[in-house]
Amino acid sequence: MRVAVVGSGGREHALRHVLGRTAQVVGPGDDADLYVIGPEQPLVDGEADRLRAAGKLVFGPGADGARLEGSKAYMKQVLADAGVPTARHGVFTDLEPAVRFLTSLPGLYVVKTDGLAAGKGVFVTESLDEAVEDVAAKLAGSAFGPAGRTVVIEEGLTGPELSLLAVCDGRRAMALAPARDYKRVGDGDAGPNTGGMGAYSPVADAGPDVVDEVMAKAVEPTLAALRSAGIDYRGVLYTGLMLTPEGPKVIEYNVRFGDPEAQVVLPRFAGDLAAFLAAAAAGDLRTEPTFTDQACVCVVLAVDGYPATPRVGDVVSGIDEAEALDGVLVFRAGVATDDRGRAVTAGGRVLDVCAVAPTLAEARARAYEAAALISFPGVHYRKDIAA
Ligand code: AMP
Ligand code: GLY
Numbered sequence: 001m002r003v004a005v006v007g008s009g010g011r012e013h014a015l016r017h018v019l020g021r022t023a024q025v026v027g028p029g030d031d032a033d034l035y036v037i038g039p040e041q042p043l044v045d046g047e048a049d050r051l052r053a054a055g056k057l058v059f060g061p062g063a064d065g066a067r068l069e070g071s072k073a074y075m076k077q078v079l080a081d082a083g084v085p086t087a088r089h090g091v092f093t094d095l096e097p098a099v100r101f102l103t104s105l106p107g108l109y110v111v112k113t114d115g116l117a118a119g120k121g122v123f124v125t126e127s128l129d130e131a132v133e134d135v136a137a138k139l140a141g142s143a144f145g146p147a148g149r150t151v152v153i154e155e156g157l158t159g160p161e162l163s164l165l166a167v168c169d170g171r172r173a174m175a176l177a178p179a180r181d182y183k184r185v186g187d188g189d190a191g192p193n194t195g196g197m198g199a200y201s202p203v204a205d206a207g208p209d210v211v212d213e214v215m216a217k218a219v220e221p222t223l224a225a226l227r228s229a230g231i232d233y234r235g236v237l238y239t240g241l242m243l244t245p246e247g248p249k250v251i252e253y254n255v256r257f258g259d260p261e262a263q264v265v266l267p268r269f270a271g272d273l274a275a276f277l278a279a280a281a282a283g284d285l286r287t288e289p290t291f292t293d294q295a296c297v298c299v300v301l302a303v304d305g306y307p308a309t310p311r312v313g314d315v316v317s318g319i320d321e322a323e324a325l326d327g328v329l330v331f332r333a334g335v336a337t338d339d340r341g342r343a344v345t346a347g348g349r350v351l352d353v354c355a356v357a358p359t360l361a362e363a364r365a366r367a368y369e370a371a372a373l374i375s376f377p378g379v380h381y382r383k384d385i386a387a
Contacts, residue, residue, distance in 0.1 A: 001024065001034060002030070003019050003274050003277075004027060004030060004032035004035050004036070005019065005025065006028050006035060006036070006037040006038055006042055006060075007038030007039045009038065009347075010260060010300075010333030010349065011038050011039075011258070011259035011260070011262040011263065012039075013331040013333070013352075014263040014267070014352070015038060015257065015262060015266065018266040019036070019274050019277075021272075023272075023273075034057050034058075034059060036058075037060030037235075037256070038257065039256060040070070043060050043061060043062075043063070043255050043256060044063060044070040047060070048061060048063075057278060057282060058281055059281040060235040061255050062232075065226060065232075065235070065255060068253045069116070069256070070116060071115065072112050072252070075253050076089050076091070076152060078222060078226070079222070083221060084217060084218045084222060085218070085250065086249055086250045086251070087154040087156070087249060087251070088105075089153060090152070091151070092151050093151075095139055098135045098139070098153060099132055101153055102131050102135070105153075105156075108124070108126055108156025108157075109125050109128065109131035109156060110124050110155070110156050111125075111131055111135050111151055112153075113144045114147065114148070115146065115147030115148070115150070116147055117148070120194065121147060121148065122193050123193075135153070138151050139151060157242040157251065159243045159244040160180070160242070161183075162179075162210070162243055162248070163241075164176075164178050164211065164219075164241060165236050165237075165261060166215065166219045166238075166239070167276065167285065168223055168235060168236070168280060169279065169282070169284060169285035170232040170233055170234050170283045171223070173220060174285060174288055176265050176269075176291075177201050177265050177268055177291040178201065178202065179201040179258065179265050180199060181197075181198065181199040181258060182382055182384075183197070184197070185302075185306070192307055193307075194348075194349075195307070195349060196259055198260065198297070198300050198382055198386075199385070200298070200364070200385065200386040201264040201296055202295060205243065206243070213247070214248050218239055218241075219237055219239060223237065232283070234280055234281055235255060236256055238253065238255070238256065239253060240254065260300055263296075263298045263352045263354050264297065265296075267354065268292050268296055268356070269292075270289075270292050271289065295356070295360040296354055296355065297363040299353045299381050299385050300349050300351070300353075300382075301371060301374060301379055301380075302349050302380055303379070304377065306349065307348055312334070312346055312347065313344055313345060314345045314376045314377045315338075316335060316342075316344060316345060317374070317375055322353060325355070325370050327355050328353070328367070328370040329356070330351055330370070330374075331351070331352040333349040333351060335347075353371045353374065354367060364386040368383075
């Protein structure tokens with residue numbers, strides 16, 4: 001099978017790597033048997049619809065399904081319609097009612113842009129004043145442009161987070177191995193939200209019982225609700241959850257593989273990923289996926305100033321040395337090649353340094369050993385991934 005992957009980040013590199021075990025990976029311009037769309041933006045923009053209209057087999061929802069990620073207000077409506085446990089929320093375009101709603105919340109405030117903001121549009125605070133300030137900046141368009149002119153305000157939930165990616169064929173959904181990612185930039189979850197600073201899989205506090213509960217209470221009702229709204233959802237439905245004292249609650253849906261969750265889940269996939277995704281794309285998913293007993297840890301190397309003011313264009317060294325270590329995979333997230341053939345930083349998140357090993361502790365040690373071999377000016381990464 002010839003498979004094309006749309007997108008150029010670390011997630012797409014991981015997809016190409018694992019698809020390449022059993023299929024021939026070709027460029028998106030080539031005529032492929034299967035197209036896998038990596039990032040949310042082309043999905044929201046209808047790239048899957050365009051390819052399907054041209055008769056292609058596509059893994060990824062159409063623009064109708066991708067709205068789940070493209071609009072948080074729409075997502076919350078679908079959650080409510082499907083009866084899925086989630087945080088109490090309100091949707092606002094004006095400051096005054098927004099402030100009134102904030103004042104009614106118990107004390108942990110969450111303010112989100114309605115539209116896409118590369119994982120950075122969410123602000124969580126215990127300070128009412130800060131929350132009001134953030135709402136005002138978003139509504140004014142000064143913080144996130146049009147994406148922030150509508151805000152979703154939520155009560156804050158507490159508990160460990162979990163990412164559960166399910167592969168859907170329009171009717172059926174099958175869970176992949178759970179992962180945990182790290183969204184804040186600093187150790188101990190300090191600092192602002194990012195696109196993701198690391199991840200690991202499997203997750204000890206997310207056994208089969210948790211997965212079954214999330215599938216039964218969130219993923220399956222959501223897929224059914226989409227279906228009854230006429231949406232034939234074929235692709236990944238990524239559930240971002242908080243394991244609260246009252247049980248798992250959905251924080252968000254994404255309509256694609258997580259980044260960097262894909263980098264730790266896919267290397268553990270046992271079997272033919274291309275055939276599995278092709279079956280989902282064809283609406284004919286029959287065989288549950290299986291995963292190896294190995295663990296995978298991913299440490300994201302970011303540039304100086306990320307996420308606020310990333311500085312790019314610096315030479316990167318040590319990638320080959322890192323990749324030579326047993327079990328290590330280095331996925332390119334934001335790297336370019338300069339006119340002298342050298343690797344240079346070209347995005348906030350530069351490299352996803354992943355290691356596969358028999359235990360989580362070994363995978364973690366190996367990933368950090370590999371990360372330490374790579375350098376560029378201002379490189380920073382979290383030291384507590386999978387700690
Ligand atoms: P989202 O983009 O909606 O996944 O939000 C990004 C991050 O913000 C999540 O991974 C959580 O860490 C945090 N967050 C989002 N919603 C809530 C909430 N209702 N309560 C507490 N934290 C939240
Ligand atoms: N790792 C978070 C995301 O992919 O949205």
